Amino acid sequence: MTVQIQPLHGVGAEILGVDLDRELSNPEFDAVRAAYAEYGVIFFRDQTIDEDQHIAFARRWAPININRFLATHPDHPEIALVSKEREQRENIGGAWHTDHSYDQIPAMGSILVARELPPEGGNTLFASMYGAFNALSEERQRQLSTLNAVHSARHIFAKGAYYGNTDAGGSRIGNAEAAEHLVDAIHPVVIEHPLSGKHALYVNPAYTIRIEGWPEHESRALLMELFAHCIQGEFVHEFVWRPGSIAFWDNRATWHFAKNDYHGHRREMHRITVEGEPLRGAPACGELAAMGDH
Numbered sequence: 001m002t003v004q005i006q007p008l009h010g011v012g013a014e015i016l017g018v019d020l021d022r023e024l025s026n027p028e029f030d031a032v033r034a035a036y037a038e039y040g041v042i043f044f045r046d047q048t049i050d051e052d053q054h055i056a057f058a059r060r061w062a063p064i065n066i067n068r069f070l071a072t073h074p075d076h077p078e079i080a081l082v083s084k085e086r087e088q089r090e091n092i093g094g095a096w097h098t099d100h101s102y103d104q105i106p107a108m109g110s111i112l113v114a115r116e117l118p119p120e121g122g123n124t125l126f127a128s129m130y131g132a133f134n135a136l137s138e139e140r141q142r143q144l145s146t147l148n149a150v151h152s153a154r155h156i157f158a159k160g161a162y163y164g165n166t167d168a169g170g171s172r173i174g175n176a177e178a179a180e181h182l183v184d185a186i187h188p189v190v191i192e193h194p195l196s197g198k199h200a201l202y203v204n205p206a207y208t209i210r211i212e213g214w215p216e217h218e219s220r221a222l223l224m225e226l227f228a229h230c231i232q233g234e235f236v237h238e239f240v241w242r243p244g245s246i247a248f249w250d251n252r253a254t255w256h257f258a259k260n261d262y263h264g265h266r267r268e269m270h271r272i273t274v275e276g277e278p279l280r281g282a283p284a285c286g287e288l289a290a291m292g293d294h
Contacts, residue, residue, distance in 0.1 A: 003031040005039075010237035011128035011254060012041040020049050020057055020246065029060065036109075037195035040253035041126050043239060044246040049113065051076045054272060058111050062274040065100070065107050069153075073270065082112070083268040084260075091267075093258040096127070096231060097206030098251045099273065102153035104185050108276035109250040114241050118265035124239045125257040126249060129200040131235040132226075133190060141199075145282050147189040148212040149203050149223075153182050186212055188281030193252055199282040200253050201230060230255065252276065 004016035013035050018028065036042050049057070055078050058064055064078045070092070073079035084091045100107040112124075133141065189211070191202045205227045211219040239247055249256055 003028050005031070005035045007039060008043075008237050010233070010235055011039065011126050011131065012043060012237050012239070013039040014043045014045065016045075018044060020044060020047050021053055023056070024060075033061075033195075036248065036250060037193070040128055040130060041237075041247060041249040041256075044248075045242065046244045047113075047246050048244060049246075051079060051270070054079065054111065054113055054270060058272040058274050062108055062276070065273040065275050067271075067273060070271070078272055080271045080273070081268065082258075082271050084262075084266065086264055086266050089263065091258055091260040093256070094260045095206055096125075096204065096227070096255050096257045098129075098204045098255050100251055100276075101151045101187065101202070101204055101207045102182060102185055104183070105278050106185075106187070106276050107251055107273045109248060109252075110271050110273045111246065111248045113270045114243060114245045115270050116266055116268040117241050117243060118262035118267050121259065121262035121265075122241060122267045123259050124241070124247065125259065126237050126239060126247075127230055127255040127257075128235045129202065129230065129253050129255065130193075130196075130198050132230040132232075133199050133201045135232075135234070136229070141190070144201070144226075145188075145190045145199075148186050148281075149189050149208050150184050150186055150210050150212055151207045152184045152209050153207060184209070187279050190282040191252060191279045192282045193250075194277055194280070195250075196253070198253075201226065202252065202279065203227075204255055252279065 002017055006014040006016060008014060015032055015035060018024065018032065024032065032042065051073065055064070055076065058078070066077060067080040070080035070082065073081060082092050099110055136144070187202055189201065189203055191200055193200050203223060203226055208223060210216065211222055
């Protein structure tokens with residue numbers, strides 16, 4: 001069977017005709033890679049890969065990023081455990097975000113394998129930052145292409161920050177000292193995607209804290225406007241997990257949101273994150289927007 005690409009509503013594509021428990025041929029891998037660049041997130045169904053195969057597939061894309069905040073697999077430190085126990089109320093990733101935007105060189109993406117699922121619920125929402133950018137007016141696109149934004153992890157992972165105040169933390173989230181010592185990253189608000197060459201919005205509600213050089217109230221107003229714009233239904237797909245499901249998202253092209261609607265049941269996912277490359281801003285279209293147009 002040849003690789004088949006089935007685009008989905010909102011964002012992403014399902015990859016058919018692929019068994020990840022064996023090494024893909026070069027043509028198969030090239031087809032999967034092209035779909036990943038084009039659609040921002042790709043999904044596989046009915047897979048039976050073990051931890052070693054998960055690691056081998058990830059390494060074919062890029063070096064693995066060992067997560068500094070999430071608990072890791074006891075036998076495979078390359079694998080981060082994204083889990084929620086039956087008695088816990090809060091989950092990990094239960095708000096719109098894109099991983100690692102707080103790093104100077106953000107991670108390319110993450111390959112998430114379902115290992116234990118609740119009987120229902122626990123779906124993941126994805127949003128297209130290609131689509132969100134393309135839906136903006138040309139004037140807004142020009143303005144945003146001249147801007148940079150500041151990204152930080154301290155308010156999420158540092159001591160006494162978000163995860164320290166919920167039961168989503170504990171043994172599942174740690175290393176608060178590392179977050180406190182991270183230097184905030186500055187990235188273009190609009191990037192030229194390194195694989196596809198498309199333009200994408202690169203801000204997110206979890207880690208983007210302000211527009212560089214703007215007054216606080218104007219920065220907050222613009223970010224709130226963009227955040228609301230990006231989660232419109234036309235850009236969003238809800239992925240329904242099943243045993244054997246795998247999602248591989250691109251942090252430079254999508255956001256995601258893990259729904260927390262399965263209280264009293266356990267959910268465990270295995271995540272491997274792969275390294276990215278420095279981000280480039282998209283070429284500004286036309287003249288720079290005047291400050292008075294904020």
